[in-house]
Amino acid sequence: MTTPTESEPTTDPAHATELTTVPLRHWGRAVTALVALTALVGVIGSLAKNPNVHWEIVGQYLFADLVFRGLATTLWLTVAAMVLGLVLGTVIAVLRLSKNPVLAGLGSLFVWFFRGTPLLVQIIFWGYAGALYQRIMIGVPFTHITFFSVDTNSVLTPAVAALLALGLNEAAYCSEIVRAGIQSVDIGQSEAAHSLGMPPALTLRRIVLPQAMRVIIPPMGNEVINMLKMTALVSIISAHDLMSNIQDVYAQNYQVIPMLVVAGAWYLALVTLLAGPQSWLERRFGRGTAATGPGVAARLLGGLFRRPDGKESR
Amino acid sequence: MSPAMVSARGVRKRFGPLEVLRGIDLEVGAGQVCCLLGPSGSGKSTLLRCMNHLEKIDGGQLSIDSDYVGYRRHGDKLLELNEREVARRRRDIGMVFQRFNLFGHLTAEENVMEAPVRVARLSKAAARERSRELLAQVGLADRAGHYPAQLSGGQQQRVAIARALAMRPKLMLFDEPTSALDPELVGDVLDVMRRLAADGMTMVVVTHEIGFAREVADTAVFMDDGVVVEHGDPREVLTRPRQQRTRDFLAKVL
Numbered sequence A: 001m002t003t004p005t006e007s008e009p010t011t012d013p014a015h016a017t018e019l020t021t022v023p024l025r026h027w028g029r030a031v032t033a034l035v036a037l038t039a040l041v042g043v044i045g046s047l048a049k050n051p052n053v054h055w056e057i058v059g060q061y062l063f064a065d066l067v068f069r070g071l072a073t074t075l076w077l078t079v080a081a082m083v084l085g086l087v088l089g090t091v092i093a094v095l096r097l098s099k100n101p102v103l104a105g106l107g108s109l110f111v112w113f114f115r116g117t118p119l120l121v122q123i124i125f126w127g128y129a130g131a132l133y134q135r136i137m138i139g140v141p142f143t144h145i146t147f148f149s150v151d152t153n154s155v156l157t158p159a160v161a162a163l164l165a166l167g168l169n170e171a172a173y174c175s176e177i178v179r180a181g182i183q184s185v186d187i188g189q190s191e192a193a194h195s196l197g198m199p200p201a202l203t204l205r206r207i208v209l210p211q212a213m214r215v216i217i218p219p220m221g222n223e224v225i226n227m228l229k230m231t232a233l234v235s236i237i238s239a240h241d242l243m244s245n246i247q248d249v250y251a252q253n254y255q256v257i258p259m260l261v262v263a264g265a266w267y268l269a270l271v272t273l274l275a276g277p278q279s280w281l282e283r284r285f286g287r288g289t290a291a292t293g294p295g296v297a298a299r300l301l302g303g304l305f306r307r308p309d310g311k312e313s314r
Numbered sequence B: 001m002s003p004a005m006v007s008a009r010g011v012r013k014r015f016g017p018l019e020v021l022r023g024i025d026l027e028v029g030a031g032q033v034c035c036l037l038g039p040s041g042s043g044k045s046t047l048l049r050c051m052n053h054l055e056k057i058d059g060g061q062l063s064i065d066s067d068y069v070g071y072r073r074h075g076d077k078l079l080e081l082n083e084r085e086v087a088r089r090r091r092d093i094g095m096v097f098q099r100f101n102l103f104g105h106l107t108a109e110e111n112v113m114e115a116p117v118r119v120a121r122l123s124k125a126a127a128r129e130r131s132r133e134l135l136a137q138v139g140l141a142d143r144a145g146h147y148p149a150q151l152s153g154g155q156q157q158r159v160a161i162a163r164a165l166a167m168r169p170k171l172m173l174f175d176e177p178t179s180a181l182d183p184e185l186v187g188d189v190l191d192v193m194r195r196l197a198a199d200g201m202t203m204v205v206v207t208h209e210i211g212f213a214r215e216v217a218d219t220a221v222f223m224d225d226g227v228v229v230e231h232g233d234p235r236e237v238l239t240r241p242r243q244q245r246t247r248d249f250l251a252k253v254l
Helices: A027-049 A055-062 A065-096 A101-116 A119-127 A158-184 A187-195 A200-237 A242-253 A256-285 A296-304 B044-051 B083-090 B108-118 B124-137 B153-165 B183-198 B210-216 B234-239 B244-253
Strands: A135-139 A146-151 B004-015 B018-029 B033-037 B059-064 B071-074 B077-080 B093-096 B171-175 B202-206 B219-224 B227-232
Touching: A055 A065, A055 A256, A065 A101, A065 A158, A065 A200, A065 A242, A065 A256, A101 A158, A119 A158, A119 A200, A158 A200, A187 A200, A187 B083, A187 B093, A187 B153, A200 A242, A200 A256, A200 B108, A242 A256, B004 B044, B004 B202, B018 B044, B018 B059, B018 B202, B018 B219, B018 B227, B033 B044, B033 B210, B044 B059, B044 B171, B044 B202, B044 B219, B093 B153, B108 B124, B108 B153, B124 B153, B153 B183, B183 B202, B183 B210, B210 B234, B219 B234, B219 B244, B227 B234, B227 B244
Parallel strands: B033 B202, B033 B219, B093 B171, B171 B202
Antiparallel strands: A135 A146, B004 B018, B004 B059, B071 B077, B219 B227
């Protein structure tokens, strides 16, 4: 806006009288908001009053022991499968970027296979792997020398099978995310590190990976959320996760809907809690970048508490 | 002449079908400043990058302080070095890049400390002290805690020089250190380089700053199309060039 100067003619309409500005009233917005809210309240109200939901059963099982035991399994399975996926995924990403064509090819083969077959198939496969190999042996291939041998079913419990299935599948996806992250770091960063006498492994660990994290973390947050929910699939091999236990209950009392409400509520609660650490990580690894925006949680809440003038209230 | 720090004999380098270095001969004595000049695409940056093995030469011999770059002499054989050995050799050679290449996730001070701590195994306290000294030397004592994105181009380049000096190199390579800078920031960087030269550092500088070359360099090397066209005293080469190609280039940049 230009500020009027004294040299301007006094006949300028803005100077004639004190004028008040009238902001445009967004009637359309108010109406659509009202309609949408009414619809939402209607749906919630109808669910709340629907006797078939059996809210008393939801209440009875929401904090049941069996649900908590399932939650514990779901949580450790999520964490362990994510750690396995991340570590193995990083190794595979490095393999795929390796100058050794055989290693790069093996990395690609891993991703092709584990990303190309349905997770459900992989879970069932690991659950029944005992039928494929009755014993697990470690020895020298093509000889009869064995160092170690064990019954498959005693090692490959449903929980271990679930962990392997989820972790290996996750590694395939993680490796792509990590690879994209590594490749997003300017080659000049590695050259500068090399020129200072830093060997390749040190350069990767100290210079490239920390800067790749900025690109890696947002999609990895998605992966964690996905993983938390994908653990429900392992109920197919009775791994005693939240979903397995919920299924066990409704197989007996036939209260499918209320039990699914219990499961859904817990998954939703856990996913909501995950937004906090993610936004912290994003800020932590965004250090040094000029524009360090608010994290996921701040973005979500910021949207709700934005003042009408467009500035955020903090 | 002082003993040679850099010695190139018939150095060749090709990228696919393109031969960028076609038999380069060059000597830089210890404590001397050598400026490489020439039009873009003449191979001067490639030659510089070959000196610390960021590029591998395809022919000829290149040695730094009597060690073959990327190779180890064993009897009458040259054995190629593995990555660790290459890294070991690079500790003694500082490099400054056109685009600074400061580590974006580290502060100015941490940038300078990184190699002394991780490579030279200096204690953090000692490395921090050295980092402070070096940042003060390049006039940035008050910027130690700033991230690269919070510094101007000229400041970033001076941090980059401090970072390269932190490993106490015997040779400093500068790859167009002022080409990415706004004109008013060039002076500060050149001042730092001038002082470094006065302190007796051996320097190879790829630059378009003719004035700097004339004033600071002991030798000016004019390259074009992968060969050395002319070399010698910068006052001779840059004021009374003998070759037509040198004259044409100088007419364009001056």
